[in-house]
Amino acid sequence: MVDDEPDLRTLYELTLLREGYRVETAGSVQEGSAQLQSQHFDVVITDMRLPDGVGMELLLLLREQSRTERCIVMTAYGSAENAVEALRAGAFDYLTKPVDLRQFRQVVASAVQGIGAVPAPASPQASATAASGNQDLNASALQALVGNSQAMQRVKQRIAKVAKGMAPVLIHGESGTGKELVARALHACSQRANGPMVAVNCGAIPENLLEAEFFGARKGSYTGATQDRPGYFQAAQGGTLFLDEIGDLPLAMQAKLLRAIQERKIRPLGSTQEESVDVRIVSATHRDLGTEVQTGNFRQDLFYRLNVIEIELPALRERREDLSLLCQALLKKLAKESGLVTPALDEISLAQIALLPLPGNVRELENVLHRAIALGDDGPLRIPPSGQPQGNENAASGALTAVPPPLQEAPAESPAGLPENLQGWLDEQERSILVRALQDNGFNRTATAARLGISLRQIRYRIDRLGIDLPAEGGKHQTDNA
Numbered sequence: 460m461v462d463d464e465p466d467l468r469t470l471y472e473l474t475l476l477r478e479g480y481r482v483e484t485a486g487s488v489q490e491g492s493a494q495l496q497s498q499h500f501d502v503v504i505t506d507m508r509l510p511d512g513v514g515m516e517l518l519l520l521l522r523e524q525s526r527t528e529r530c531i532v533m534t535a536y537g538s539a540e541n542a543v544e545a546l547r548a549g550a551f552d553y554l555t556k557p558v559d560l561r562q563f564r565q566v567v568a569s570a571v572q573g574i575g576a577v578p579a580p581a582s583p584q585a586s587a588t589a590a591s592g593n594q595d596l597n598a599s600a601l602q603a604l605v606g607n608s609q610a611m612q613r614v615k616q617r618i619a620k621v622a623k624g625m626a627p628v629l630i631h632g633e634s635g636t637g638k639e640l641v642a643r644a645l646h647a648c649s650q651r652a653n654g655p656m657v658a659v660n661c662g663a664i665p666e667n668l669l670e671a672e673f674f675g676a677r678k679g680s681y682t683g684a685t686q687d688r689p690g691y692f693q694a695a696q697g698g699t700l701f702l703d704e705i706g707d708l709p710l711a712m713q714a715k716l717l718r719a720i721q722e723r724k725i726r727p728l729g730s731t732q733e734e735s736v737d738v739r740i741v742s743a744t745h746r747d748l749g750t751e752v753q754t755g756n757f758r759q760d761l762f763y764r765l766n767v768i769e770i771e772l773p774a775l776r777e778r779r780e781d782l783s784l785l786c787q788a789l790l791k792k793l794a795k796e797s798g799l800v801t802p803a804l805d806e807i808s809l810a811q812i813a814l815l816p817l818p819g820n821v822r823e824l825e826n827v828l829h830r831a832i833a834l835g836d837d838g839p840l841r842i843p844p845s846g847q848p849q850g851n852e853n854a855a856s857g858a859l860t861a862v863p864p865p866l867q868e869a870p871a872e873s874p875a876g877l878p879e880n881l882q883g884w885l886d887e888q889e890r891s892i893l894v895r896a897l898q899d900n901g902f903n904r905t906a907t908a909a910r911l912g913i914s915l916r917q918i919r920y921r922i923d924r925l926g927i928d929l930p931a932e933g934g935k936h937q938t939d940n941a
């Protein structure tokens with residue numbers, strides 16, 4: 460624990476001792492580095508401003524010597540640059556002064572967790588079991604990302620490298636390239652793997668509900684809030700919050716999110732009290748956020764905060780060599796889900812697939828295979844000519860152009876003609892109307908929304924809520940997504 464103010468040093472030391480850690484202290488860069496030369500630690504916590512230099516020097520020393528200590532840096536309030544710089548230089552996490560002791564304990568506990576040889580003080584056995592269980596999780600989460608191309612190998616190596624730590628990660632890639640899978644792998648490979656992973660599609664939440672959805676709401680804070688409700692931040696406490704389509708967040712909400720990330724505190728709607736949150740933020744976008752910043756659609760300071768580590772996901776056309784492995788994995792998954800036998804892939808099926816342009820990436824490939832399984836006979840997989848299956852004119856030109864028909868059966872009606880499950884019945888009606896309207900409008904959501912007299916945001920929300928599978932973005936019809 461390196462800090463030059465004796466009172467603070469004692470406070471931190473006592474806090475850590477009370478948690479059951481062994482602690483050594485130092486008052487300067489020189490003292491800190493001398494201690495590092497004579498022994499190994501699990502965690503180094505250092506103030507940024509020290510009498511003979513900056514805490515960053517200790518961090519760089521750890522890095523140069525490829526040491527295993529995790530470094531937590533304490534920065535002055537409002538110095539976002541220092542915090543981001545430290546995270547980029549490999550700090551495990553940062554704390555803003557004045558340090559909130561609860562947060563301090565949480566951050567140190569996360570840093571110590573998952574260090575193989577060092578069980579957390581509370582329960583040595585539990586943490587050892589968790590560590591070995593985590594390794595299985597890591598492996599299977601990375602395996603879920605199918606592909607052995609160089610581009611995919613680079614992605615997987617990067618996930619393994621940056622998963623530990625608190626630095627926010629921004630995943631950039633075209634729609635359907637597997638951004639959510641990467642976020643899940645990051646979570647599974649982190650020391651938060653046993654905590655929750657909460658995935659949020661920022662583009663699918665009506666604007667007036669955003670704040671309550673993110674930060675929670677107290678009973679009576681808005682019409683319909685009949686009880687206290689936690690938000691995504693509370694739900695992700697101790698785990699990872701995945702913010703998909705972050706570029707869709709309106710500017711007013713961007714400012715609130717920035718504040719929550721910077722201060723690690725949130726205030727539920729209708730509450731006077733702030734709550735501390737311990738959440739790692741992973742976000743994703745198909746947009747070029749740099750350009751969005753220039754055009755004034757995205758806050759630069761938030762971009763700076765979210766983009767501490769960037770993972771770029773390649774489009775499927777840049778890794779066609781993964782097609783065969785992907786088809787095998789996807790067919791197996793799809794066949795299992797629909798209770799069918801996995802059809803064989805032969806040279807003809809692979810040649811047919813290789814001819815598809817697949818601008819909608821893996822999601823589009825998955826949909827093509829889904830349709831092929833549903834329409835196929837026994838024998839090797841064959842890709843049906845597009846346009847045939849649902850008699851849908853819009854399907855004529857794209858590799859994948861049809862929404863699969865609703866799979867669920869309509870909820871049962873009672874003999875009196877009344878539904879037994881009103882919500883399920885209403886959802887089914889809404890789903891069938893939406894699917895029909897989308898098909899009539901060439902899957903253009905703007906046109907469909909206009910036709911049904913609702914906003915684009917509302918239609919996105921409904922499509923998401925009802926789990927309607929759209930043809931991949933980038934396809935001929937999806938022109939309303941930019």
Ligand SMILES: Nc1ncnc2c1ncn2[C@@H]1O[C@H](COP(=O)(O)OP(=O)(O)OP(=O)(O)O)[C@@H](O)[C@H]1O
Binds near residue numbers: 634
């Ligand atoms: N490398 C991969 N291996 C196996 N399945 C994949 C891979 N990449 C994507 N998928 C599958 O493709 C579908 C789309 O993936 P995902 O939702 O992660 O993409 P996305 O980039 O987040 O898309 P969007 O931007 O539209 O939200 C999912 O069903 C996912 O399981």
